[in-house]
Amino acid sequence: MNYNYLIIGVGLFGAVFAHEAHKRGKSVLVIDRRPYIAGNIYTEEIF
Structure with a gap:
């Protein structure tokens, strides 16, 4: 399968970027x- 983005190490920035890219129709x-x-x-x- 082909992806538009590969994110290695999903800290806060990676998680937000993946979410925003997916909302814009990109595969991550x-x-x-x-x-x-x-x-x-x-x-x-x-708690």
Whole structure:
């Protein structure tokens, strides 16, 4: 498959960029070693 963008390491900027590109009809492949996006702003629990 072909993609318009390949994003490696989905921190905050990568996540926002992928979302905005997808909204504009672009295909995006996101790769990160973590099982979640947005890097260090990730939260497992909400108190």
